[in-house]
Amino acid sequence: MGRYRKESVPTAVGIDAILLVNLGTPEAPTAQALRPYLKQFLSDPRVVEIPRIVWWLILNGIILNTRPKKSAKKYAAIWTKEGSPLKVHTERQTKLLKGLLGESGRKDMLVDYAMRYGQPSIASVLDRLKALGAARITVVPLYPQYAASATASVFDDVATWTQNTRNVPELRLVRSFPEHPGYIAALAASVRKHWQMHGRGDKLVMSFHGIPKRSVDLGDPYQAECQATAKLLANELQLDAQHYVVTFQSRFGAAAWLQPYTQPTLEQFAKESVSRIDVICPGFAADCLETLEEIGMECKAAFLAAGGKEFRLIPCLNEQPDWIRALADIVIAR
């Protein structure tokens, strides 16, 4: 027996398919569900780049005995009746994209989503698309800015699938889209709408997920891509330098990550009487633990405790129609 499974013979006329991929999320907001999810996530060598044996001991000896319970509590604070926000939004984005492509004459196109960690796995959805006759598959990691730990990890998983597949379809891997005009316009529209509804804060904080500083020193383009997005968004909103700031959140572990860090920056603003803050998280295509809990709850509480007056989190692009149109443009572009 070799590694290759029996595969169905495709139809003569191949179908185009789109596969949206997001990070993944636990199946439930419980320590039992967090453990396997975190184990898979944090065992990925793209995510933690320290010698395997050392990391295996730290992960299995410490992290997986402490973090599942702590993280489960955080997930419980944002969990909805339909499930984890990240999964709910990704499912809706998939349906809306399918509908939009159908309206523009691409009813035949298959559109599905997968998660890098947890379910549905990339391999299971690629198998399904292929069985349905997909001959050309465009894979779109839902990360506007390229980071090896996020984007390349999706590509690795696709490559693992091709290694186990006999009849590999044509593949297009969308690398990143930090300056895509439709994406930038959708972000700007969401800020303007927020200002109209709630008034304008003293500063707009653009908070991106962080990565270790070492990754950037070793050649990861992530920081530059975040700065490119931020600059275009600021231009579109006609914000000058003193009215916005780029920060990095979600630090994990003891090493230095990209700076300035979001929470200390917010606390410093509160102390300097910059008391009304709007926060947008342009690197997240969907609201999730990192936006709803870390920014919307933890950072908000820290800002108010430090003397800040108003803290408003601008929702992620989620199901915003102009964002779905931008996504259609990104997936169709050849």
Ligand SMILES: C=CC1=C(C)c2cc3[nH]c(cc4nc(cc5[nH]c(cc1n2)c(C)c5CCC(=O)O)C(CCC(=O)O)=C4C)c(C)c3C=C
């Ligand atoms: C925007 C893209 C992301 C990059 C780059 C990224 C890098 C990265 N993340 C961790 C560790 C964790 N991240 C966690 C949650 C999480 N991360 C992203 C996106 C990126 N991560 C998202 C969308 C989410 C939310 C998932 C959800 O279910 O809502 C977590 C899990 C939660 C927790 O226990 O805190 C960890 C851990 C590292 C180490 C890293 C790069 C080195």
Ligand SMILES: [Fe+2]
């Ligand atoms: Fe993360």
Ligand SMILES: [Fe+2]
């Ligand atoms: Fe976090």
